[in-house]
Amino acid sequence: DMKVTQMPRYLIKRMGENVLLECGQDMSHETMYWYRQDPGLGLQLIYISYDVDSNSEGDIPKGYRVSRKKREHFSLILDSAKTNQTSVYFCASEGAGTEVFFGKGTRLTVV
Amino acid sequence: GDSVTQTEGQVALSEEDFLTIHCNYSASGYPTLFWYVQYPGEGPQLLFRASRDKEKGSSRGFEATYDKGTTSFHLRKASVQESDSAVYYCALIDSNYQLIWGSGTKLIIKP
Numbered sequence: 001d002m003k004v005t006q007m008p009r010y011l012i013k014r015m016g017e018n019v020l021l022e023c024g025q026d027m028s029h030e031t032m033y034w035y036r037q038d039p040g041l042g043l044q045l046i047y048i049s050y051d052v053d054s055n056s057e058g059d060i061p062k063g064y065r066v067s068r069k070k071r072e073h074f075s076l077i078l079d080s081a082k083t084n085q086t087s088v089y090f091c092a093s094e095g096a097g098t099e100v101f102f103g104k105g106t107r108l109t110v111v
Numbered sequence: 112g113d114s115v116t117q118t119e120g121q122v123a124l125s126e127e128d129f130l131t132i133h134c135n136y137s138a139s140g141y142p143t144l145f146w147y148v149q150y151p152g153e154g155p156q157l158l159f160r161a162s163r164d165k166e167k168g169s170s171r172g173f174e175a176t177y178d179k180g181t182t183s184f185h186l187r188k189a190s191v192q193e194s195d196s197a198v199y200y201c202a203l204i205d206s207n208y209q210l211i212w213g214s215g216t217k218l219i220i221k222p
Contacts, residue, residue: 004154033210040120041214042200042212042213042214042215043155043200043212043215090154090155092154094210098143098145098160098204098208098210099157099160100147100155100157100210101156102153102154102155102156103154104152104153104154105152105153105154
């Protein structure tokens with residue numbers, strides 16, 4: 001069963017704290033994505049990873065960094081979280097035939 | 112750059128109404144076009160795709176036809192049900208293998 005798993009599903013952090021969002025996939029896909037989704041703004045691309053240690057900035061990378069040390073894991077890191085980073089974050093991986101599989105999302109609240 | 116435009120931010124219909132959600136794209140060549148659906152609390156999931164002019168994609172009663180002449184891929188369903196309430200995203204993969212999303216259309220079905 002093809003799956004993208006995100007942990008945690010819900011997270012509350014204080015402004016200035018570090019945040020780690022984790023994503024795993026069991027499909028050996030090379031390409032993975034991190035998006036954030038805000039009401040009325042759709043999906044905004046933060047980072048793309050083409051494989052281990054091969055990452056590229058998306059449209060809104062400021063304030064974020066990523067790590068991909070194994071093909072099946074892709075992490076999003078917020079160093080010193082800000083209140084405007086409150087959002088729902090989606091991880092996705094891209095399969096053969098270009099179908100993209102999404103996780104269920106992580107709802108992050110920064111207070 | 113390449114783009115996808117969904118003109119309706121929200122569509123409200125009654126059960127058994129006919130649905131049209133408009134999607135127009137701007138890209139060179141023959142991008143692959145997609146419709147994704149996102150139910151509450153979930154990540155987007157693929158509804159269907161089309162890769163060439165006049166190709167029709169369909170799934171779960173929804174359909175769209177690739178029209179290179181009008182650069183459109185409008186989503187249609189003859190008779191919507193309450194369970195169709197969701198956000199619908201049009202997307203494309205261009206000749207540079209870049210994935211581009213529309214802004215999404217929220218479908219509300221009034222019981």
